[in-house]
Amino acid sequence: RKEVEQDPGPFNVPEGATVAFNCTYSNSASQSFFWYRQDCRKEPKLLMSVYSSGNEDGRFTAQLNRASQYISLLIRDSKLSDSATYLCVGWGKLQFGAGTQVVVTP
Amino acid sequence: GAVVSQHPSWVICKSGTSVKIECRSLDFQATTMFWYRQFPKQSLMLMATSNEGSKATYEQGVEKDKFLINHASLTLSTLTVTSAHPEDSSFYICSASRLAEAKNIQYFGAGTRLSVL
Numbered sequence: 001r002k003e004v005e006q007d008p009g010p011f012n013v014p015e016g017a018t019v020a021f022n023c024t025y026s027n028s029a030s031q032s033f034f035w036y037r038q039d040c041r042k043e044p045k046l047l048m049s050v051y052s053s054g055n056e057d058g059r060f061t062a063q064l065n066r067a068s069q070y071i072s073l074l075i076r077d078s079k080l081s082d083s084a085t086y087l088c089v090g091w092g093k094l095q096f097g098a099g100t101q102v103v104v105t106p
Numbered sequence: 107g108a109v110v111s112q113h114p115s116w117v118i119c120k121s122g123t124s125v126k127i128e129c130r131s132l133d134f135q136a137t138t139m140f141w142y143r144q145f146p147k148q149s150l151m152l153m154a155t156s157n158e159g160s161k162a163t164y165e166q167g168v169e170k171d172k173f174l175i176n177h178a179s180l181t182l183s184t185l186t187v188t189s190a191h192p193e194d195s196s197f198y199i200c201s202a203s204r205l206a207e208a209k210n211i212q213y214f215g216a217g218t219r220l221s222v223l
Binding site: 004032034036041042043044045046049087095096097098 | 142147148
């Protein structure tokens with residue numbers, strides 16, 4: 001089993017809608033988690049960090065569920081510019097998930 | 107702040123040649139630098155962790171004699187792909203963590219696309 005697993009998607013989301021997806025992890029020693037977004041053929045860019053139960057930044061909300069070992073990312077009021085692949089990673093063992101592709105459509 | 111520069115951004119080379127990739131933290135000192143490889147539609151795979159002044163720690167399955175890492179200063183790490191072959195063609199990305207920031211955030215370089223003919 002991979003240490004970090006993500007639903008690859010794609011999640012096709014109408015503009016203005018809400019989308020949420022999870023990332024499950026197997027390494028319970030990971031203390032902090034991060035969501036990055038990666039545009040096609042570009043480097044990952046930090047979106048949010050999650051150190052405790054959750055974090056909110058504008059339209060983005062990340063939740064950490066240690067009991068069930070997953071982190072989630074919710075995007076409200078989706079914009080066309082939110083179209084990207086979203087990668088999660090846990091610190092401790094630097095394993096990135098394969099990413100969840102989000103496609104926001106007009 | 108927290109800009110990481112990676113150079114070159116694109117390399118095309120013949121099989122058997124060696125390719126050197128540089129990763130620089132431009133406006134901060136990096137405790138640790140990381141080297142990743144990403145194949146199309148796959149996740150970033152950590153190749154090695156590099157600390158200034160010490161030997162890099164390689165992940166299982168990564169040949170240290172094939173992928174030479176030098177971390178000479180707190181702002182520069184280099185990855186040399188020795189005797190590159192077509193199967194080494196990939197997207198190589200470095201990242202760095204700030205010395206003064208204990209939050210484990212990684213700042214990524216723009217990546218290097220290596221194509222070995």
